[in-house]
Amino acid sequence: MENSQSGNSEGLLFHNARKIDASGQVDGFWMLVREGRITATGVGAAPDSAEIERAERVDLGGDYLTPGFIDLHCHGGGGHSFDDSEQEIRAAIATHRSYGTTRSVLSLVSNPIASLVHSLEQISDLAESDPTILGSHLEGPFLSNEKRGAHNPVYLTDPTPDLVEELLGAAGDSLRQVTIAPELPGAMAAIDQFAAAGVKVAIGHSDADYSLTLEAFDRGASILTHAFNAMNGIGHRAPGPVPAALNDPRVTVELILDGLHVHPAVAKIAFETAGDRIALVTDAMAAAGSDDGEYRLGSLNVTVRDGRATIAGGETIAGSTLTLDKAVKNAIFELNLTPVAAITAATVAPARALGVDEDFGFLREGLFADAVALDSEFNVKSVWIAGSRVID
Numbered sequence: 001m002e003n004s005q006s007g008n009s010e011g012l013l014f015h016n017a018r019k020i021d022a023s024g025q026v027d028g029f030w031m032l033v034r035e036g037r038i039t040a041t042g043v044g045a046a047p048d049s050a051e052i053e054r055a056e057r058v059d060l061g062g063d064y065l066t067p068g069f070i071d072l073h074c075h076g077g078g079g080h081s082f083d084d085s086e087q088e089i090r091a092a093i094a095t096h097r098s099y100g101t102t103r104s105v106l107s108l109v110s111n112p113i114a115s116l117v118h119s120l121e122q123i124s125d126l127a128e129s130d131p132t133i134l135g136s137h138l139e140g141p142f143l144s145n146e147k148r149g150a151h152n153p154v155y156l157t158d159p160t161p162d163l164v165e166e167l168l169g170a171a172g173d174s175l176r177q178v179t180i181a182p183e184l185p186g187a188m189a190a191i192d193q194f195a196a197a198g199v200k201v202a203i204g205h206s207d208a209d210y211s212l213t214l215e216a217f218d219r220g221a222s223i224l225t226h227a228f229n230a231m232n233g234i235g236h237r238a239p240g241p242v243p244a245a246l247n248d249p250r251v252t253v254e255l256i257l258d259g260l261h262v263h264p265a266v267a268k269i270a271f272e273t274a275g276d277r278i279a280l281v282t283d284a285m286a287a288a289g290s291d292d293g294e295y296r297l298g299s300l301n302v303t304v305r306d307g308r309a310t311i312a313g314g315e316t317i318a319g320s321t322l323t324l325d326k327a328v329k330n331a332i333f334e335l336n337l338t339p340v341a342a343i344t345a346a347t348v349a350p351a352r353a354l355g356v357d358e359d360f361g362f363l364r365e366g367l368f369a370d371a372v373a374l375d376s377e378f379n380v381k382s383v384w385i386a387g388s389r390v391i392d
Contacts, residue, residue, distance in 0.1 A: 011033055011034040012032070014031045014058045015030035015057065016062060019031075021362045022276065029363075030042050031363060032051070036388075038364060067370060068102025068371060070134070071101045072177065072223075072252075072353060073105065073177075075285045075297065077282075077287075077288035078094070078095030081286045093130075096284070098380070099323035100372040100374075100383055105137045105354070106133060108138055109139055109150070110140025116167065119136070123136040124170075135171075136175050138179065142157070142158070143205035151205065155298075158187075160186055176199065177200045179225045180202070181207065182212055182216035191220055192219060195221075200222055201221040202221065203245070204224065204225025206230070207231075208240075210238070213241040213244040217248055223279075225254055226256050227262070229262070246274045252352065253279065254283075255345070256327075257322070257334075257335075258307075258321075258330070261320065264334045268335045276345075278349060281350070287307075295309070297319055300318065307321045328378060329377075347361045371384045
């Protein structure tokens with residue numbers, strides 16, 4: 001249920017929690033929230049004060065309390081897509097909220113330029129009224145045809161300064177990320193242009209080799225889109241984009257941890273190499289949080305069977321049906337990562353990638369009070385956004 005309880009004007013006191021964030025795990029944790037932000041934290045009994053006395057108390061009963069999850073890369077959920085109507089977008093966001101995602105970047109697949117312009121404008125308008133929308137992500141159209149994955153080849157194109165400017169103009173300040181194949185004509189200049197505009201540039205859906213990927217990072221790219229997927233693999237003489245990203249401290253590495261996109265053994269190697277630069281993403285399409293069946297991803301028909309999404313009539317994976325809570329659980333129970341490492345990958349790692357870690361990603365004083373209560377098996381129980389309970 002949405003907005004079932006708004007933040008108390010006198011504040012909220014969360015207590016009796018097992019806090020987990022990138023700084024570690026703390027039992028007996030408490031935090032005070034006022035006007036949407038965390039104003040104080042501590043361990044044990046909260047100190048006596050008039051401010052704490054007036055606050056409404058939220059007893060976690062020993063449950064885990066983590067920062068809200070942030071999804072860098074998501075296309076929809078609950079049967080709804082982010083390249084559709086405002087109503088569909090809001091419904092998709094609500095679906096992911098129920099699984100702990102408190103802030104989302106809305107990803108768009110390759111479509112006609114006019115459609116992308118419309119979607120960017122729509123997301124920009126929505127982001128002004130809904131702060132849970134961090135902005136948009138253009139996963140296309142500047143992609144390699146050979147590594148296009150579930151993108152319609154008809155709509156792929158090379159970047160030109162005028163086209164880049166048109167897309168930037170449509171999005172205003174809301175374009176957060178763009179995925180580019182650096183081998184395309186004009187791609188390096190486009191990386192310069194997007195980076196100068198404050199947009200995070202990701203390398204992905206690319207036939208680039210190791211050295212070209214490094215050059216793109218030197219030009220300002222700072223994210224690797226869904227590592228291992230839609231790019232060259234790791235060869236012992238031709239390492240490809242993945243080692244370039246894993247070994248570069250400037251780069252955040254997206255990982256779809258659903259057991260289908262990347263084998264758990266390979267995913268664990270990525271975590272062991274890049275540590276807190278791994279950002280769990282869903283790359284979810286409309287079927288996330290919904291049933292198997294027939295769906296659309298942009299202009300393509302998608303079939304979902306046993307939770308696996310593929311382009312209709314083929315075997316090409318078309319996004320995922322993953323939610324971030326499941327990705328966190330997979331990290332803990334399949335990869336045997338510590339809860340701190342798993343939560344870091346769903347919170348502060350994406351926040352740092354976007355440059356918003358001054359507001360999100362930790363449970364500490366001064367940050368927005370986005371929080372998720374999890375039971376002992378890391379199932380979502382409650383969700384708060386800026387101190388307002390949205391899922392109970």
